[in-house]
Amino acid sequence: MKALVTGISGFVGSHMAEFLLKQNVEVTGTIRHRSRMDHIKHLKDIRLVECELRDPFSVEHLIEDIKPDLIFHLAAQSFVPTSWNSPIDTIHNNVAGQVNIMEALRRFDLSCKMQIACSSEEYGHVEPEETPIRETNPLRPLSPYAVSKVAQDFLGYQYYKSYGLPIVVTRTFNHTGPRRGENFVTSNFAKQIALIEKGKKPPVLHVGNLSAKRDFTDVRDVVRAYWFALEKGNPGETYNIASGTCCTIREMLDLLLSFSNVNISIEEDPARLRPSDVEILLGDYSKFHAVTGWKPEIPFEQTMRDLLQYWRDQ
Numbered sequence: 341m342k343a344l345v346t347g348i349s350g351f352v353g354s355h356m357a358e359f360l361l362k363q364n365v366e367v368t369g370t371i372r373h374r375s376r377m378d379h380i381k382h383l384k385d386i387r388l389v390e391c392e393l394r395d396p397f398s399v400e401h402l403i404e405d406i407k408p409d410l411i412f413h414l415a416a417q418s419f420v421p422t423s424w425n426s427p428i429d430t431i432h433n434n435v436a437g438q439v440n441i442m443e444a445l446r447r448f449d450l451s452c453k454m455q456i457a458c459s460s461e462e463y464g465h466v467e468p469e470e471t472p473i474r475e476t477n478p479l480r481p482l483s484p485y486a487v488s489k490v491a492q493d494f495l496g497y498q499y500y501k502s503y504g505l506p507i508v509v510t511r512t513f514n515h516t517g518p519r520r521g522e523n524f525v526t527s528n529f530a531k532q533i534a535l536i537e538k539g540k541k542p543p544v545l546h547v548g549n550l551s552a553k554r555d556f557t558d559v560r561d562v563v564r565a566y567w568f569a570l571e572k573g574n575p576g577e578t579y580n581i582a583s584g585t586c587c588t589i590r591e592m593l594d595l596l597l598s599f600s601n602v603n604i605s606i607e608e609d610p611a612r613l614r615p616s617d618v619e620i621l622l623g624d625y626s627k628f629h630a631v632t633g634w635k636p637e638i639p640f641e642q643t644m645r646d647l648l649q650y651w652r653d654q
């Protein structure tokens with residue numbers, strides 16, 4: 341069994357690769373010339389291929405060469421604030437890359453299964469009474485990133501319907517854990533705490549909007565879900581991957597602070613506020629559970645302890 345992981349050097353990609361190796365799957369991953377390799381340098385048994393997903397020729401060559409049985413399409417510009425600064429780049433990167441892969445699958449008549457990492461950000465503006473969010477909730481995206489994920493989501497559906505490509509779309513709610521990029525809120529706060537503990541930063545933690553509510557799952561549970569999505573999920577379907585609970589960003593911060601003995605004050609940094617923020621994401625994953633039996637296993641407290649430890653070890 342051969343799997344292709346796009347974005348293998350990223351946060352989720354590195355965990356996906358670790359998981360697949362444990363299943364005795366042959367793993368190939370795409371990297372770009374500027375990819376950082378520190379997340380995957382411990383993985384000796386993966387094959388890395390330099391590929392620019394935005395370039396159709398690069399992707400055709402990749403697919404013809406690898407002929408994968410499974411594709412986990414994780415590569416993306418995934419940081420919401422960046423999408424306001426470079427909306428076209430975010431949309432081009434996220435949408436063109438996926439179209440190039442699907443077109444290459446058609447061209448070589450490959451019927452490999454493909455999982456597309458879409459996002460709960462697609463739901464965007466959600467009224468509190470519309471939670472927990474089901475796959476049938478309306479999509480009201482609030483950022484260029486979210487729009488790019490809606491496009492990826494619908495393109496997956498369209499290629500399934502038009503050409504029969506066996507595509508499964510996962511709409512994953514927030515996920516975190518060791519190696520989470522430092523821009524994302526859980527990692528950003530954990531890194532600030534670790535730096536303060538080491539005396540490398542004054543004891544002031546900078547924050548943005550603390551009232552937003554998010555549904556967090558451990559990345560190690562998420563990659564297991566992606567495996568199940570292709571093993572047991574139905575092509576043409578969309579599945580929420582979530583924990584089914586949510587907390588405010590303030591509560592997440594308080595949990596992190598409770599693991600530390602240092603005195604830290606909190607300061608709002610206006611640069612961290614967004615033109616529009618998704619106020620609540622709380623997912624219902626019962627559709628996915630019914631088909632695959634998946635449910636999250638790692639408690640949030642453990643995830644956050646592991647994340648803080650990761651930053652203490654850097």
Ligand code: GDD
Nearest residue numbers: 418420459460461513514523524525547548549552589612
């Ligand atoms: N990044 C960041 N930094 N966010 C902050 C901060 C801060 O200092 N302070 C408060 N927040 C708030 C944000 O305004 C947002 O409401 C929440 O914390 C989470 O922010 P992020 O961690 O940046 O994640 P996100 O929710 O915007 O998007 C993540 O989850 C999506 C799934 O719902 C990303 O991982 C996306 O790629 C993913 O699709």
